[in-house]
Amino acid sequence: MDLDLLFRALSDPTRRRLVDELAERDGQTLFELHVRLITWHGASLSRQALSKHLQMLEEAGLVRTEWQWRSKHHFLDRAPIRQAWTLWLGRHAGHDRAEPIEESAVTLRGPRTARPPRRDGVKDRDNKRRDLR
C-alpha cells in the first residue's frame, strides 16, 4: 500500500471522474471511458492522455485490467481507498456523529485520549462507504 501513489492518483479531477464512471459501470474499455468523459464532462482529452490517467490509477491499485477475448477492460478496485482510510485518513476524519460509536470499540483501545479513536473492523465498512461519497 503506497499512500503517495494513491493520493497522487486521486489528485487529478479527470482521474477522480474515471473512478466515478467505473463505480457506475465496472469493466469498461478505453473507448467507453473516453466517450463517457467527453459526453458527460465535456473533457477534451485525447485517448493517449486518458491512457496515461488510467495507468496512474492502475499503478495506485485503484484500477485493474482484465483481457476479455481481445479487449482490455478496466475494473475499479476499492481496496486501496479502504486501506488509506484505515491507515491514515480515518484517523484524522474524526467521529461521524450521526453514527453511534460502539463502546467496546473505544474501551478496547484503552482510556480515551484527545486523539480521535481509530475506527476499523466490520462496523466500519458502512461508515467508510458513506463518508467517501
Add this chain to the structure above:
Amino acid sequence: MRIVLTSVLVDDQEKAQRFYTDVLGFVPRADVPMGEHRWLTLVSDDDPDGVQLLLEPDAHPAAKPYKAALVRDGIPCTSFAVDDVQAEYKRLRGHGVRFTQPPVTMGPVTIAVFDDTCGNLVQIAQQH
C-alpha cells in the same frame, strides 16, 4: 461527390459474408472475383441502392496490427444505425455475438459495441 461505399477489413471474406448477412441481416450486392479475393459488397435490406459495405480483405501487413490495437482499446471500426439498440443487443446475444459494451445511453444516443468475428469491433447506435 457522394459517399457510396464504406469498408471493413475482414480476415476471411466468406466468414464475414456469413456473419454480416446471416447474423446482422445485410443482403449481398456485388460479388466479383478479383484474383485470390472478391469485390464483395452488402447493402441494408431496406435500402438496396444505399451505401454499400465492402468486406475488404485485411491482407496488407499493416492491417492486422491496426485492427488488433483498436480492438484492444474497445474502439469500433464502424457504426450502424438501428431503431432499438436494446432489442438488437438481445437478438445478437441470442446468436452468440460477443459484446465489449452493452447498450449505454450517452446523451442523445444509445450505443453498444460487439465483435464481428472477423477481427473488428462494430458499434450500433440509436438516436433518441
